[in-house]
Amino acid sequence: MEGAAGLEQRLAALRQSLPAGTGLLAVSKGQPAALVRQAVAAGQRSFGESRLQEAAAKQAALADLQPLDWHFIGRLQANKARGVLRHFATIHSLDSLSLARRLARIAGEEGLSPAVLCQVKLRSDPAKTGFTADELRACWAELAALDPLRAVGLMTIAPQGLEAPQRLALFRECAALAAELGLTELSMGMSGDWRQAAAAGSTWVRIGTALFGSRQPSA
Numbered sequence: 001m002e003g004a005a006g007l008e009q010r011l012a013a014l015r016q017s018l019p020a021g022t023g024l025l026a027v028s029k030g031q032p033a034a035l036v037r038q039a040v041a042a043g044q045r046s047f048g049e050s051r052l053q054e055a056a057a058k059q060a061a062l063a064d065l066q067p068l069d070w071h072f073i074g075r076l077q078a079n080k081a082r083g084v085l086r087h088f089a090t091i092h093s094l095d096s097l098s099l100a101r102r103l104a105r106i107a108g109e110e111g112l113s114p115a116v117l118c119q120v121k122l123r124s125d126p127a128k129t130g131f132t133a134d135e136l137r138a139c140w141a142e143l144a145a146l147d148p149l150r151a152v153g154l155m156t157i158a159p160q161g162l163e164a165p166q167r168l169a170l171f172r173e174c175a176a177l178a179a180e181l182g183l184t185e186l187s188m189g190m191s192g193d194w195r196q197a198a199a200a201g202s203t204w205v206r207i208g209t210a211l212f213g214s215r216q217p218s219a
């Protein structure tokens with residue numbers, strides 16, 4: 001395994017390259033808790049995870065480092081809603097109105113007020129879930145009023161195979177939709193396209209492999 005110095009350098013280089021308004025979400029899915037610990041030692045506090053069980057185990061292993069800022073970025077199954085709410089203060093992958101209703105009900109029961117970002121799909125992409133722009137507009141009034149959820153932003157994932165200028169255009173569209181809905185948070189950009197996302201106003205780039213190296217395959 002690579003030493004901590006490499007990770008520390010990559011974190012510093014990324015932070016330096018990001019515009020002032022763009023936060024770095026270190027995507028630690030598929031990475032051991034020890035690597036998260038190294039990132040924390042290098043000043044990183046916000047981490048993204050995609051699977052509840054893996055994240056809960058990691059959070060337990062890192063409990064001495066609290067408070068860390070955990071974001072859920074994976075596909076959220078309805079039966080995992082309560083667990084995800086208990087383990088994450090921010091959810092980037094809200095992809096349906098029915099899930100939003102469920103999250104609001106459970107968050108109310110649990111006394112939580114999570115920040116949520118609606119996942120939008122601005123190009124057809126069979127590999128991804130999410131609202132189309134029109135679907136989100138159609139349910140926006142109800143979704144935005146679903147206390148105690150706090151709908152703060154949009155999240156998008158660019159489909160495979162787009163060139164950099166097409167990605168930039170897609171991210172700008174997402175930014176325009178967020179502005180139309182009065183939302184300030186934009187979760188856009190991964191290891192391969194964070195530059196275009198940052199240029200389009202991303203407030204959270206979600207970076208895994210470019211920081212931590214290749215992942216362990218998911219269980």
Ligand SMILES: *Cc1c(COP(=O)(O)O)cnc(C)c1O
Pocket residue numbers: 027029050073074157189190191192206207208209210
């Ligand atoms: C895994 C994942 C990332 C990180 O991807 P990298 O290419 O490793 O940077 C970002 N966003 C989501 C939604 C992910 O599932």
